[in-house]
Amino acid sequence: MNVLLLSMPDSFEHMAPVAVVMPNGALTSLAGNIDAHHKVAIADLVLVQDRVRSTVESLVREHRPDVVGLSIMTFQRRTAARIIALMRSLKPDVKIVVGGYDPSLAPEAYMQPALEAHPEPERDGARLQCPSGSPTNDCHPDRSRAFRGGTEGPRVSADTATPPSDPTVSGVDFIVRGEGEVTFRDLLRALENPEHDFANISGLTWRASSSSHLTEANTGDCPTQAKTGLEWATITSSKNPTVQSSHRPQSSAHPFIRSCDDWVVNPDRPVHSLDSGEIKLPNRSARVLHGYHMLGRQVDVVETSRGCTYDCSFCSIIEMRGRNFHTYTFDRVLADIRDARDHGARSIFLVDDNITLNVRRFEALCQAIIDAKLDDIDYTVQAMTSAIATHGETLAPLMRRAGFRYVFLGIENILDGDLAFLKAAAKNADRDNGRTVGNATLKAIDYIHRNKMYVVGGLIVGNPDDTPESIEENLRFASKYVDWPYIQHPTPYPRTPMTKDFVERNLIINSRLHEYDGTTAVVKTDSVDAEQIEFMRWRAERWMKLRHIPAAIRHDPWFILRNWPKMLAYTFRGSSIRSALGLESEQQVFRRYKARRQAEREYV
Numbered sequence: 001m002n003v004l005l006l007s008m009p010d011s012f013e014h015m016a017p018v019a020v021v022m023p024n025g026a027l028t029s030l031a032g033n034i035d036a037h038h039k040v041a042i043a044d045l046v047l048v049q050d051r052v053r054s055t056v057e058s059l060v061r062e063h064r065p066d067v068v069g070l071s072i073m074t075f076q077r078r079t080a081a082r083i084i085a086l087m088r089s090l091k092p093d094v095k096i097v098v099g100g101y102d103p104s105l106a107p108e109a110y111m112q113p114a115l116e117a118h119p120e121p122e123r124d125g126a127r128l129q130c131p132s133g134s135p136t137n138d139c140h141p142d143r144s145r146a147f148r149g150g151t152e153g154p155r156v157s158a159d160t161a162t163p164p165s166d167p168t169v170s171g172v173d174f175i176v177r178g179e180g181e182v183t184f185r186d187l188l189r190a191l192e193n194p195e196h197d198f199a200n201i202s203g204l205t206w207r208a209s210s211s212s213h214l215t216e217a218n219t220g221d222c223p224t225q226a227k228t229g230l231e232w233a234t235i236t237s238s239k240n241p242t243v244q245s246s247h248r249p250q251s252s253a254h255p256f257i258r259s260c261d262d263w264v265v266n267p268d269r270p271v272h273s274l275d276s277g278e279i280k281l282p283n284r285s286a287r288v289l290h291g292y293h294m295l296g297r298q299v300d301v302v303e304t305s306r307g308c309t310y311d312c313s314f315c316s317i318i319e320m321r322g323r324n325f326h327t328y329t330f331d332r333v334l335a336d337i338r339d340a341r342d343h344g345a346r347s348i349f350l351v352d353d354n355i356t357l358n359v360r361r362f363e364a365l366c367q368a369i370i371d372a373k374l375d376d377i378d379y380t381v382q383a384m385t386s387a388i389a390t391h392g393e394t395l396a397p398l399m400r401r402a403g404f405r406y407v408f409l410g411i412e413n414i415l416d417g418d419l420a421f422l423k424a425a426a427k428n429a430d431r432d433n434g435r436t437v438g439n440a441t442l443k444a445i446d447y448i449h450r451n452k453m454y455v456v457g458g459l460i461v462g463n464p465d466d467t468p469e470s471i472e473e474n475l476r477f478a479s480k481y482v483d484w485p486y487i488q489h490p491t492p493y494p495r496t497p498m499t500k501d502f503v504e505r506n507l508i509i510n511s512r513l514h515e516y517d518g519t520t521a522v523v524k525t526d527s528v529d530a531e532q533i534e535f536m537r538w539r540a541e542r543w544m545k546l547r548h549i550p551a552a553i554r555h556d557p558w559f560i561l562r563n564w565p566k567m568l569a570y571t572f573r574g575s576s577i578r579s580a581l582g583l584e585s586e587q588q589v590f591r592r593y594k595a596r597r598q599a600e601r602e603y604v
């Protein structure tokens with residue numbers, strides 16, 4: 001089969017395409033794990049933000065995909081809906097599979113009635129009706145037509161197939177929940193098999209209409225009404241196979257949407273142990289778009305482990321895969337790094353959720369990188385402050401020797417009250433003989449700086465009890481100590497504990513999911529409104545970013561000298577000659593920046 005894998009084009013404020021464009025690690029891993037006879041192409045649409053529609057059109061023309069897989073974060077849901085509608089208009093019989101954090105944690109939002117690939121003529125002027133709560137198959141008279149080469153019906157144009165309004169997506173055939181390599185591989189096998197037996201694929205949610213192979217075990221009542229939007233806070237994950245029903249009121253705005261569709265939710269797939277060799281190396285050769293870079297150096301992503309045993313309230317990881325930590329063997333990691341280097345990478349981001357959970361292993365990995373002579377690459381990694389502060393004496397010099405350059409520190413906040421809300425106190429604790437003796441942040445930063453590495457400072461401001469003073473205190477801290485600010489606002493992603501808190505305290509002021517990008521304040525605090533919070537961060541952060549330019553010039557002079565006007569223009573977008581001369585207020589510039597940002601989000 002022809003398989004096309006897409007990541008969404010949406011990026012956020014701290015990922016200025018002129019400075020960083022990073023590949024999506026999930027897609028190469030999926031591509032590396034499907035059977036060899038498939039023809040697979042990967043397109044990271046973040047590489048073509050200004051021409052998404054034409055790129056998708058030519059990808060469909062060139063690759064004639066039978067199956068399209070989309071990797072989606074929550075803030076990308078609306079774009080995903082638009083791309084699916086476009087796909088369907090270009091190739092109505094294509095099978096659409098979604099995966100990643102958003103489909104895994106809010107699958108209900110993807111269970112909307114399908115955009116009809118071959119719209120049924122209206123019968124007696126009425127659309128198909130399905131009795132509420134009916135078992136699965138009855139309302140699908142033509143249920144496997146698309147697989148068996150149905151006739152070309154009238155095409156749904158991208159315009160008429162406007163996706164339902166945010167935050168739901170329609171036209172999806174399969175939802176892969178959690179880790180995807182084996183689930184996706186098995187799904188492709190089932191699609192090739194005339195039986196279409198999807199019932200035995202753990203981690204898969206599928207339309208009953210996709211298969212004739214629906215067992216007794218999977219049918220039954222429809223216990224859960226599909227939920228979307230902010231209702232996700234109350235949904236729990238499925239442990240048993242169930243049929244979910246997404247009966248929705250018919251919408252006259254979407255004439256080709258069926259009035260009902262039933263979904264089968266297979267049991268969860270247990271997380272992979274990784275060291276068994278079950279997950280094969282990523283397939284980077286499948287990429288058909290190019291141009292990934294980090295400050296001009298070709299960049300790639302590599303995993304050495306998955307999972308985390310902490311439970312920070314803002315993080316999606318626990319609901320995604322539970323609290324656990326699994327590691328790849330060093331042989332595999334080194335082979336992966338070599339493969340990335342052979343494909344041109346000179347900079348590598350280790351995308352582990354929390355590599356510093358096992359510091360001894362991390363130290364040994366640094367040594368293995370040095371021994372394997374893979375230390376000529378610039379590495380970036382995410383780390384906990386407590387691990388760096390406690391083990392910095394030995395760990396930090398080894399990291400430097402291995403080639404680490406940027407360390408993303410999850411500082412989150414410098415105030416104890418905020419850390420308690422974020423449930424991030426433990427990972428920021430400075431420990432001595434197992435006893436907590438204070439906050440680890442400054443000590444960790446010091447180790448990193450002494451070893452000539454740079455701190456990307458992850459902070460979260462705008463928590464419920466924050467005041468203007470506490471926000472300023474964090475911003476001052478960032479300005480003084482971090483080399484590159486990565487400051488965000490708390491964002492209520494599906495099923496995180498934080499979301500529940502914000503819902504209960506009635507602090508969410510914005511439910512437009514495409515603005516849930518981390519740098520748009522979508523929640524207020526008890527005493528500061530959201531716009532004010534965002535304004536304070538935006539005003540302070542722009543200038544902090546400027547300070548890193550000399551260090552960047554020393555490392556990559558030609559790239560920075562060629563591109564600094566574009567970088568400045570991006571960082572200070574919204575500014576004008578009048579504002580530079582002090583003839584406009586910062587609020588006016590901020591409003592213009594917000595309008596620009598709004599326009600940027602219309603990728604399709």
Ligand code: B12
Nearest residue numbers: 011012026069070071073074099100176179180315316353
């Ligand atoms: C590395 C990383 C980044 C990197 C690189 C991003 C990239 N280009 O890949 C950087 C730092 C740039 C980044 C930025 C952001 N990130 Co980020 N990031 C991560 C992190 C740490 C690991 C993701 C990863 O690569 N894992 C390895 C791969 C192999 O696993 P995976 O992505 O889960 O994919 C598996 C499954 O999900 C599934 N799958 C995924 N896609 C698909 C598609 C199909 C078709 C199928 C079948 C299966 C499937 O199968 C894969 C293989 O098992 C996660 C998790 C964490 N602990 O924080 C957050 C995370 C994904 N990021 C998140 C967010 C919100 C962002 C930002 C918006 C803001 C931020 N917090 O920084 C930005 C936006 C990025 C942008 N496009 O502009 C959230 C997403 C939450 C959500 N509900 O959407 C996470 C979960 C962190 C969190 N806050 O909880 N991120």
Ligand code: SF4
Nearest residue numbers: 308310311312315353
């Ligand atoms: S330590 Fe990092 S990966 Fe682990 S729960 Fe906290 S934010 Fe998520």
